Amino acid sequence: MADPAPFRPAAPGTQPPYDVPAYLGTRKRHPLQQPVRLDPTLTEANGPRFTPALFPADADLSRVDGHSAQGQRIIVAGTVTDEDGRPVPHTMLELWQANAAGRYHHPADQHDAPLDAHFKGSGRVFTDAAGRYRFLSVLPGAYPWPNHKNAWRPNHIHFSLFGPAFATRLITQMYFPGDPLLAYDPIYNGVPDAAARARLVAAFELDLTEPDYALGYRFDIVLRGRGATPMGI
Amino acid sequence: MPIATASQTIGPYWHLIEDPSWADLTRLGAEGERITLSGTVTDGDGAPFSDVCVELWQPDPAADDRFPGFGRSRTDAAGVYRFTTLKPGPVAGRGNAIQAPHLALWVLGRGLMRGLATRVYFAGEPRNETDPVLGLVEDPARRATLVAAAAGPGAWRFDIRLQGAGETVFFEV
Numbered sequence: 001m002a003d004p005a006p007f008r009p010a011a012p013g014t015q016p017p018y019d020v021p022a023y024l025g026t027r028k029r030h031p032l033q034q035p036v037r038l039d040p041t042l043t044e045a046n047g048p049r050f051t052p053a054l055f056p057a058d059a060d061l062s063r064v065d066g067h068s069a070q071g072q073r074i075i076v077a078g079t080v081t082d083e084d085g086r087p088v089p090h091t092m093l094e095l096w097q098a099n100a101a102g103r104y105h106h107p108a109d110q111h112d113a114p115l116d117a118h119f120k121g122s123g124r125v126f127t128d129a130a131g132r133y134r135f136l137s138v139l140p141g142a143y144p145w146p147n148h149k150n151a152w153r154p155n156h157i158h159f160s161l162f163g164p165a166f167a168t169r170l171i172t173q174m175y176f177p178g179d180p181l182l183a184y185d186p187i188y189n190g191v192p193d194a195a196a197r198a199r200l201v202a203a204f205e206l207d208l209t210e211p212d213y214a215l216g217y218r219f220d221i222v223l224r225g226r227g228a229t230p231m232g233i
Numbered sequence: 234m235p236i237a238t239a240s241q242t243i244g245p246y247w248h249l250i251e252d253p254s255w256a257d258l259t260r261l262g263a264e265g266e267r268i269t270l271s272g273t274v275t276d277g278d279g280a281p282f283s284d285v286c287v288e289l290w291q292p293d294p295a296a297d298d299r300f301p302g303f304g305r306s307r308t309d310a311a312g313v314y315r316f317t318t319l320k321p322g323p324v325a326g327r328g329n330a331i332q333a334p335h336l337a338l339w340v341l342g343r344g345l346m347r348g349l350a351t352r353v354y355f356a357g358e359p360r361n362e363t364d365p366v367l368g369l370v371e372d373p374a375r376r377a378t379l380v381a382a383a384a385g386p387g388a389w390r391f392d393i394r395l396q397g398a399g400e401t402v403f404f405e406v
Contacts, residue, residue: 003327003328004327007406008237010237011236014236014237014239015237015239015240015347016239016240016241016346016347017346018345018346018347018349020346023242023344023346024344025242025343025344026344026345026346027277027344028276028277028278028280028344028395028396029276029277029282029342029344029345029395029396030345030395030396031349031395031396031400031401031403032277032396032397032400033375033400033402033403035350035403035404035405036369036370036402036403036404036405037369037404037405038366038369038404038405038406039327039406040406041292041324041325041326041327041332041366042292042324042325042326043290043291043292043324043332043335043337043352044337044350044406046292047290047303048290048296048301048302048303049296081235082235083234083235083236083237084234084235085234085235094250095250096246096247096249096250098246104246104249105249106246106248106249108245108246108284109246120249121249122249122250124250158241158243158244158246158247160243160247160250166290166337166339167350167406169288169339169348170237170238170240171240171241171242171243171341171348172238172239172240172241173241173242173244187241187242187346188241190241190346191239191241193239196236196239197239199236199238199239200238200239200241221238222235222236222237222238223237223238224237225235225237
């Protein structure tokens with residue numbers, strides 16, 4: 001059997017380092033030793049498969065038991081491709097977020113903002129054959145966190161993706177355009193490359209927006225590919 | 234050419250997508266040699282790290298309808314994660330090599346901007362001596378961080394030290 005093709009190394013600055021001094025949580029949690037480079041084996045080149053039959057999709061975070069959550073209703077949609085530009089079909093996305101007031105439906109979140117009985121804040125969707133996904137939610141609120149004085153996380157939605165291999169696994173956050181808190185957020189700014197950061201910000205799109213119903217945001221996601229390293233990188 | 238989307242931390246609230254049953258990879262009725270794998274995740278101060286998401290993926294036994302091959306466990310207040318799964322056998326490596334039985338782990342948590350990839354091997358396995366991935370780690374003390382210790386019948390212990398003394402070997406694929 002042919003050896004699995006190597007995955008393309010990250011272009012410089014496009015992935016965050018483990019040590020981000022402004023993000024205090026990284027200080028005692030980043031390894032001091034360099035990672036060991038490993039050419040992929042079957043272990044890394046294969047990965048788990050999830051199907052809606054065993055892992056039912058839940059593409060509507062905006063309602064619980066038929067009751068609408070408080071907040072600005074939004075549609076989030078996009079395409080999942082790999083670095084070679086090919087769609088990633090039938091892959092699972094897991095989603096979670098704070099409610100419109102900036103509070104997670106989670107016992108550890110003690111922020112003094114109201115919970116919403118009609119918002120639990122998690123979902124699961126699958127890409128179609130062309131790599132497209134879509135879900136409904138409400139605009140998540142900003143919330144304070146104890147990283148530094150007057151620290152607030154920008155509005156964001158957490159994404160978890162699997163792709164075709166364990167090595168393509170991705171956890172990220174989607175942000176919203178024009179959010180003034182982005183400039184102050186050490187997690188967002190932990191990505192050194194400005195263009196790579198900007199790609200974490202969804203685009204408002206009138207074409208995705210539904211009249212009298214919800215605002216539309218596009219967030220396209222790229223998973224690691226195996227093509228040759230582009231010249232110059 | 235498109236560039237891969239940047240990673241961001243999983244944060245403290247990922248339990249919203251957690252299904253605790255996923256920590257048992259035998260829950261769908263898989264048959265085989267059942268084992269538990271557990272350990273403590275500690276930070277650079279040696280302090281237990283709670284709310285970590287530890288993910289497990291194994292290439293053997295092959296995943297099927299009764300064995301997902303994938304699991305997810307959170308660490309508790311004492312920093313302890315725990316999986317129940319099937320003991321893997323040897324699998325093919327690169328260039329016709331044979332890899333010793335192993336599991337792949339991915340460690341995520343608040344303060345981790347990216348997941349950390351490591352592997353779990355099993356103490357006493359003769360193939361460990363010739364495993365090509367273990368062989369990448371020259372320092373025997375570092376290599377030992379990749380080997381789980383027997384902790385009773387069918388029980389294996391694998392601690393994960395993120396930083397400093399005894400730091401676990403992490404891989405970049």
